[in-house]
Amino acid sequence: MKALLRITLLSAIAAICLFGDVTYDQSAKFTGGSLIDMMRSMANNPMLGRMGGAGMKTAFQDQNFKIYVKGSKMARIGELISSIYDLDAGTVTTINHQKHTYSVMTFDEMREQMQRIQQRGSRGPAPNFDFDVKVDKTGQTRTIDGQTATEVMMTLTAKSASANGQMVVKTDLWGVPLDDTKHELVDFYKRLSEKFAYAFAGGPGLGGGGAGIAAAMKESLKLDSYPILDDIDVSGVAGSMNPMMGQGNPDPNAPLIKMEMHSSNFVAGSVDDSKFAVPAGYSEENRRR
DSSP: OHHHHHHHHHHHHHHHHHHTOEEEEEEEEEEEOHHHHHHHHHHHSHHHHHHHHHHHHHTTOOEEEEEEEETTEEEEEESSEEEEEETTTTEEEEEETTTTEEEEEEHHHHHHHHHHHHHHHHTSSOOOOOEEEEEEEEEEEEEETTEEEEEEEEEEEESSOBTTBOOEEEEEEEEEEOOHHHHHHHHHHHHHHHHOTTTTSOOGGGTHHHHHHHHHHHHHTTSSEEEEEEEEEEESSOOTTTGGGTOOOSSTTSEEEEEEEEEEEEEESOOOGGGGSOOTTOEEOOOOO
16 A cells, blocks of 8 residues: 555656646747838848848748746757756856857846847937736637637836837737646746846847837736737837937837747657757857947
């Protein structure tokens, strides 16, 4: 009887440990907005394209990621760029698959870098974005990847305006019920957002717009569903490239960034530690402030 009890207990513990690992797919598409249009126009300009190199041509193109979550770590593996977040170490490892290089920054260092970029975009002190949030559960449903998803419209309006206008972030979320796998993901993302508020900022090229996207993603963690399809629209803020080109957002009321994120193929199961390691043969980039 005691042996059976021990076996049952060990099996339960093993199941819990196994279930803590989650794998899923995510696609990110930039569908429009003045910043996206400007970057793509620059990439198609022969002289500017050469100045920007390969990064200019690949900026804001559609990307697909395989995401692995295991304990306190998350790996977001893409064809061009991968990111590894370590909550215990408080670090972000960014891997460039084109250059075969990587860099490691602490959350504090990454936060300072993002704030400097936002400061350049606003041509003044880095703005401190605080938002009024409106949530509208429309009751509309649709089938996505064989699941019944329910629509939630969220509008985040910055409480203070800047020289570029007043930031407004609109998201059209389609969420599915929170099963055990998605509860695991929500828990991890909440811990990540507490340690690193810029975790969902979408990259430094978005400037202040990234702060709006990060705020919207953080708000989505408070819902009673998990967003598997999300259309995001950011207006009223300049991108980091605008001052470099001698311009702000031409029309503050027009979208700066429009993007779509789609998550699918959620699987609970053991994730190998190798997913959170830098590929062999990659060299560390020189750090520049």
